[in-house]
Amino acid sequence: MLKNNNHFKEMDKEQLTLKLIEAQYALLNSAGRNNAKSLVVLVSGIELAGKGEAVKQLREWVDPRYLGVKADPPNIFSEKECFWQPYVRSIPAEGQIQILFGNWYSDLLATVSHVSRPLTDSVYDAYIEQMRAFEHDLKNNNCEVIKIWFDLSWKTLQKRLDEIDASQQRWQKLHGLDWRNKKQYDMLQNLRQRFTDDWIVIDCEDEGIRNQQFAQHILHALKQLPPHKMKVIGSSWQQTAVPEQLRQPAAEKMDKAEYKAQLKELTAKVARKLRKDNRNILILFEGMDAAGKGGAIKRIVKQLDPREYEIYSIGVPEKYELRRPYLWRFWTRLKGNGAISIFDRTWYGRVLVERIEGYAKPVEWQRAYDEINRFEENLALNQTLVIKFWLAISPDEQAKRFKSREEMPHKRFKITPDDWRNRSHWDEYLDSAADMLELTHTDAAPWNVIATDDKYTARIQVLNTILERLKAD
Amino acid sequence: MLKNNNHFKEMDKEQLTLKLIEAQYALLNSAGRNNAKSLVVLVSGIELAGKGEAVKQLREWVDPRYLGVKADPPNIFSEKECFWQPYVRSIPAEGQIQILFGNWYSDLLATVSHVSRPLTDSVYDAYIEQMRAFEHDLKNNNCEVIKIWFDLSWKTLQKRLDEIDASQQRWQKLHGLDWRNKKQYDMLQNLRQRFTDDWIVIDCEDEGIRNQQFAQHILHALKQLPPHKMKVIGSSWQQTAVPEQLRQPAAEKMDKAEYKAQLKELTAKVARKLRKDNRNILILFEGMDAAGKGGAIKRIVKQLDPREYEIYSIGVPEKYELRRPYLWRFWTRLKGNGAISIFDRTWYGRVLVERIEGYAKPVEWQRAYDEINRFEENLALNQTLVIKFWLAISPDEQAKRFKSREEMPHKRFKITPDDWRNRSHWDEYLDSAADMLELTHTDAAPWNVIATDDKYTARIQVLNTILERLKAD
Incomplete structure (x- = not known):
């Protein structure tokens, strides 16, 4: 130059x-x-x-x-x-x-x-x-x-x-x-x-x-614009072994009355703590379909007013978003004013669905772990508390939920051919999740894996985890 | 309801x-x-x-x-x-x-x-x-x-x-x-x-x-979503007669030495006045191809720093813009912080190229005059000075400029088949411009028609007009 x-x-x-x-x-x-x-x-x-x-x-x-x-x-x-x-x-x-x-x-x-x-x-x-x-x-x-x-x-x-x-x-x-x-x-x-x-x-x-x-x-x-990087440099990919808690999530049942009592107390506490915290709060959910992301989010915001938070339900990117770096659609959504932002699916799509479906080339998704870590570290350095959840469900429980959704006309829209296809990639999703949890579990933004076969237990755990993170930092 | x-x-x-x-x-x-x-x-x-x-x-x-x-x-x-x-x-x-x-x-x-x-x-x-x-x-x-x-x-x-x-x-x-x-x-x-x-x-x-x-x-x-409005209600369209100043723009020549002297003084004055003015300033240009919009803008910003203004060169809308009201791409660009914004082509495309090429239905472009007037009135009510220029060129002068551009390899990109096609619609453009000048010349945002067959005269007039508007309001 x-x-x-x-x-x-x-x-x-x-x-x-x-x-x-x-x-x-x-x-x-x-x-x-x-x-x-x-x-x-x-x-x-x-x-x-x-x-x-x-x-x-x-x-x-x-x-x-x-x-x-x-x-x-x-x-x-x-x-x-x-x-x-x-x-x-x-x-x-x-x-x-x-x-x-x-x-x-x-x-x-x-x-x-x-x-x-x-x-x-x-x-x-x-x-x-x-x-x-x-x-x-x-x-x-x-x-x-x-x-x-x-x-x-x-x-x-x-x-x-x-x-x-x-x-x-x-x-x-x-x-x-x-x-x-x-x-x-x-x-x-x-x-x-x-x-x-x-x-x-x-x-x-x-x-x-x-x-x-x-x-x-x-x-x-x-x-002199350099060509796209096509090849992975270095050794071949080291697949992380799938941990037991992903393969076979725990399934202790919580009693309904107990759940109701705890829920009321915890949602009030979460609302109070979130309100008092002046940082940006970023809570994100990944997990298999029907693992209960929506249900968990609903409980987090239970005692909040919609003017106090924003929920982002992330789907397929728009064309104008695809013409920019994959993190761009998240960079532009984040606010630096003490906002509470909740993401139902996230940038981790890069190393999950995009990896599995081939939308991202190996060189791209293999690089993404570091990129995401840097992104989250930047956020953490700027007074953003990043709380990440992987909701782990067993294949049997998922099948049960899919079927029950299909039987309810008003929930049928939640089940699409995509969901069944994703299900047929179950092991690839587990492999990808294992790599993700291994490679992006950082001090700045650690993962929380929650077993969700029992919905009550899962929701209570999500709320307790949020309270702990709000206290600890 | x-x-x-x-x-x-x-x-x-x-x-x-x-x-x-x-x-x-x-x-x-x-x-x-x-x-x-x-x-x-x-x-x-x-x-x-x-x-x-x-x-x-x-x-x-x-x-x-x-x-x-x-x-x-x-x-x-x-x-x-x-x-x-x-x-x-x-x-x-x-x-x-x-x-x-x-x-x-x-x-x-x-x-x-x-x-x-x-x-x-x-x-x-x-x-x-x-x-x-x-x-x-x-x-x-x-x-x-x-x-x-x-x-x-x-x-x-x-x-x-x-x-x-x-x-x-x-x-x-x-x-x-x-x-x-x-x-x-x-x-x-x-x-x-x-x-x-x-x-x-x-x-x-x-x-x-x-x-x-x-x-x-x-x-x-x-x-109960109402269907799109397809039909114009009321009488048939009353075409405004094309005024002489559009059909045959004046062409007094200005002497080059005189131009240079005036230009230096005026660009300094314009920069000074624009800097001192705390309002939002919005200067916009419409006119036939090669009428000198770019040249006029260049002189306005001559003694300004790029951090003091923004120039918007408006082309074909993007797909995500087409899926919203046509003014949307302008609504979202405007800033309310005392900015100086200069538009090379504008929302008036709705009643010019979109009318002529049929991208807007008659009911749409016929409604647009009022919509644009309301839009500009809103801006004017909120401390925005709107200065609008129509640069009028004669067909002979345009042909001369097209040819001269085509002869210069480094200017050839400025001439595309579109330009020749637009030229073949000359009379329709004059008709559309006449309607536009008649229907959107408001107190809040009056038009200034500048004859541009002589570039020197035109540029000096643009600068003088801006100075007058800055003083008058």
């Missing part, structure tokens, strides 16, 4: 725009195909280096209908929001280019400069590591990322500040940092050097070539 | 859920077809009447994957945001049902109760009128709306407040109003009676039948 100005050759402008448009249309035509890609361009840099000019110029050299530009003043990090949350709606669909002029790195710099309690070095570096991991996951999911830093010397910056008019200085002052302060300039240069070693750095002393360099780097990235 | 409890007959629960699911699937299957519909259910009412219980129960009686529930605490109206803006992302796609538990009416009641400067009666009633007009437009665009008020007497409300536990009272207090205050209760009842005459009112004294009533009303609505 071009990393400095040394190898730069100015191109004929018409040639450049022609090539850019060709590359843009090639990208656009990749949508829906085997080589489908998208491109995110992170743009940051010193004020007055000319980022804005370069972005405006690029917009004229390409077809602007297929170039997204998100250019917002920096966000100071919010405690309950992951760094990527303000940007995920702008993650482009296949075929699209998105400029993030203002991005998680500019937010990091703004946060360092503006918060009263400064970030420690190790927190700062941990952010950079998380950001790189996030970008790595984007790339693996066919959304290429390039990062461009517009650099400018202290001397030239001061000269340019002298020359701009008053209204622009106000804008400078308002949304940027104090660029007249040498100490702050030096601090920023030091800070950014801790993350820019995998960036393209454009030296913006020469305004004439800056726009060309920017455009050429994007052209270069478009022409 | 059922409006009270008199005609209520309790249904067998299994029958009810069966019928609900059948109706839900019929709606789902309408998506993409000639009778496609969606349903929005507005839910409001007295606290503790049991809205939440009814919504939770409904979720269990239907297939929850196709029932959206948006249930947020009320928003106090913000000065720069239309009442529908917090909700438009939840307007359902064809085939879907969306409950808005918390909606523009609850926001209106919350605003009346919480703002320091109370709304006058006439402002209050004007809001109701705007809300009804908005719902009317939703319905015409195949998104049916029903409104359900959960009512409760003062006496029963007090009794229920006595019975609930402390944590729920906190929730009550936090998000609701003071329901222990008889004066406030009476005021709210009076206020809501000014809008509930087209609502279904459920008397919630009897908790046993409340959930059934709610579900039955929704079932009723699903079974």
Whole structure:
């Protein structure tokens, strides 16, 4: 990758725009195909280096209908929001280019400069590591990322500040940092050097070539888009043995009167504790069909008002969701405002149904465990309590419930040919669940396996587990 | 429509859920077809009447994957945001049902109760009128709306407040109003009676039948969905005569040196004034291909930074956008935070290309003028300055520009077979533009017709027009 100005050759402008448009249309035509890609361009840099000019110029050299530009003043990090949350709606669909002029790195710099309690070095570096991991996951999911830093010397910056008019200085002052302060300039240069070693750095002393360099780097990235990863690297897949609690879930019966009494007390307690907790709460359910996910959710919210929580029933993704990384439809649903979110099926579909039905290639689902762990760790780091349930049912009990549903006209819609097909994959689901429980049972987000052959016991256990997690953390 | 409890007959629960699911699937299957519909259910009412219980129960009686529930605490109206803006992302796609538990009416009641400067009666009633007009437009665009008020007497409300536990009272207090205050209760009842005459009112004294009533009303609505409007009512279409300024735009030439001098001064002034203005600014361009929309936009933003504005280049709608009212993709793009938004093509596509190419039926495009006027009036009422440009070019000048583009390899992408086809519809475009200028030139959002055969003159006029509008308002 071009990393400095040394190898730069100015191109004929018409040639450049022609090539850019060709590359843009090639990208656009990749949508829906085997080589489908998208491109995110992170743009940051010193004020007055000319980022804005370069972005405006690029917009004229390409077809602007297929170039997204998100250019917002920096966000100071919010405690309950992951760094990527303000940007995920702008993650482009296949075929699209998105400029993030203002991005998680500019937010990091703004946060360092503006918060009263400064970030420690190790927190700062941990952010950079998380950001790189996030970008790595984007790339693996066919959304290429390039990062461009517009650099400018202290001397030239001061000269340019002298020359701009008053209204622009106000804008400078308002949304940027104090660029007249040498100490702050030096601090920023030091800070950014801790993350820019995998960036393209454009030296913006020469305004004439800056726009060309920017455009050429994007052209270069478009022409060098890596192919999709097709092969798993490393040894063959180590299947986790299916634990007994999945294969043969316990089935102690709870007495109905006992259940009713406990239920009333527990649902009240859960409502009270959930209300008092200021964190984001994320409760999620996976499990075989008819294992009782809906019934458990119903009891969690029993004494809550619908304005206090949101339930997401996750089905087949929409087409526009399929054209983005598989986590995208979850990234965009999550809220960072202390919300209570309950998911009936989740992102774990990637390593369950998508693995089993072949919607995800082996390289994709095998990578997904780490991606999901990083995703949940990001959430946990940002004051989100993640409570995960696998509801384990025995095949006999499932058959009984299927049949009883089929006999009730008003429940028949719950049983579809898909359910019977899933049932015929019983062992594959157990294998997939075993891998999932082994590989995504983390400190940040541990799994809870609940035996559900007896519905009463299961529901009481779910409520007790939630109470324990709310207390423990 | 059922409006009270008199005609209520309790249904067998299994029958009810069966019928609900059948109706839900019929709606789902309408998506993409000639009778496609969606349903929005507005839910409001007295606290503790049991809205939440009814919504939770409904979720269990239907297939929850196709029932959206948006249930947020009320928003106090913000000065720069239309009442529908917090909700438009939840307007359902064809085939879907969306409950808005918390909606523009609850926001209106919350605003009346919480703002320091109370709304006058006439402002209050004007809001109701705007809300009804908005719902009317939703319905015409195949998104049916029903409104359900959960009512409760003062006496029963007090009794229920006595019975609930402390944590729920906190929730009550936090998000609701003071329901222990008889004066406030009476005021709210009076206020809501000014809008509930087209609502279904459920008397919630009897908790046993409340959930059934709610579900039955929704079932009723699903079974009575009105057919799409196919025929224009009233007299035949009165075509506006094409004004001379469209047919033969002026073509005075501006001297290049003069242009350069004026341009520099005007772009600086425009940047300064736009920065100082705290309103939302919305500048939009329509006009024949090659009339210079892109060039004009480039000059408007010349001395602005991309973080200060957003440009929307509007192309063909995506599939998920086509499954909602045509204004939806614009509703969801607009921001109510003092943003500068520039549109290269707009919602006027409805009465231009969609009218001409037959994508919109006559009944649809003929209705659209009023819908657009209401939309822009809503924006203007909420501190949005709407500046509309029609760029008028002569056919000869367009042909010249097309040819010159075709001769430049790097501009050739701008000319597609579509452009030549549009050109062959020249007179229809003039007719449509004439109607549009006649029917949507409003006080809230007047049109500016700019002759663009001379690019210099046109750009200077665009900038001067913007300056005048910024000054005048």
